[in-house]
Amino acid sequence: MDLNGYLAVLAAEAATLAAAAEEAGLDAEVPTTPGWTVADLVLHVGEVHRWATAAVAGKATTLSEVPSDSRGPLPQRADTIAWFRSGAERLCETLAAGDPSVEYATFLNDPITPRLLFWARRQTMETSVHRVDAESATGRCTGLAPDIAVDGIDEFLTGFLPRSRTPLHAAEPRTLHVAPEYSDRRWTVSISTELPVTTRSSADSDARADCLVSGAASDIYLALWNRNSLDSLCVTGDPAVIGMLRDNVNIRWG
Numbered sequence: 001m002d003l004n005g006y007l008a009v010l011a012a013e014a015a016t017l018a019a020a021a022e023e024a025g026l027d028a029e030v031p032t033t034p035g036w037t038v039a040d041l042v043l044h045v046g047e048v049h050r051w052a053t054a055a056v057a058g059k060a061t062t063l064s065e066v067p068s069d070s071r072g073p074l075p076q077r078a079d080t081i082a083w084f085r086s087g088a089e090r091l092c093e094t095l096a097a098g099d100p101s102v103e104y105a106t107f108l109n110d111p112i113t114p115r116l117l118f119w120a121r122r123q124t125m126e127t128s129v130h131r132v133d134a135e136s137a138t139g140r141c142t143g144l145a146p147d148i149a150v151d152g153i154d155e156f157l158t159g160f161l162p163r164s165r166t167p168l169h170a171a172e173p174r175t176l177h178v179a180p181e182y183s184d185r186r187w188t189v190s191i192s193t194e195l196p197v198t199t200r201s202s203a204d205s206d207a208r209a210d211c212l213v214s215g216a217a218s219d220i221y222l223a224l225w226n227r228n229s230l231d232s233l234c235v236t237g238d239p240a241v242i243g244m245l246r247d248n249v250n251i252r253w254g
Helices: 003-023 038-057 079-096 115-136 146-160 217-224 240-248
Strands: 174-180 184-189 199-204 211-215 232-238
Touching: 003 038, 003 115, 003 240, 038 079, 038 115, 079 115, 115 146, 115 217, 146 174, 146 184, 146 199, 146 217, 174 217, 174 240, 184 240, 211 217, 211 240, 217 240
Parallel strands: 174 211
Antiparallel strands: 174 184, 184 199, 211 232
């Protein structure tokens, strides 16, 4: 997507997240992120938004250039959701005013260009998956639009998965093929004693893998992020391969 496309989704997802948080209440537990309350979730996403805002506003070309106090003070409890909304609005404004020529810092493998789009994409996906978390506290879950989910699958498999910190390894080489419905995009993940390698392909390519996962793009995306089970997906071959990925790829915010 282009910048305006990401910003439209980011703003909509942030608004839905805030509304779900208000509906559930700050003390409600978040089923998709055990141990967190809605307050914990909203504070987390609000801090991430402020950190990203500082990175783009400061034209940081390395993450060390982002001020350590960029997230600012936490709000009073009663102001938590309003604080989140203002941070999301500021993030969208900052991204809209960003400079596409700047080589902004990135932190994923194979980041998209221009680097401003990297930040827009990452914050869109961050907010989308946590919107699902907020909704889970109300007892429902609205999926992602297919194009957003496919883009998110790509970011997860090509961006997060091959990072040096990923503890996804196998003594015997294994392969996973991911094939969302109604999309020409495909990915094959090779797992070995080395870092995982993700290869992009198209629907007409010859897919041979130890495990094939197919289904709705949103269901695949949320399963990769451990936000739902594999029950809604078609898993053929050895299910231990996708299980290995889900058990070993857990993203943490420092």
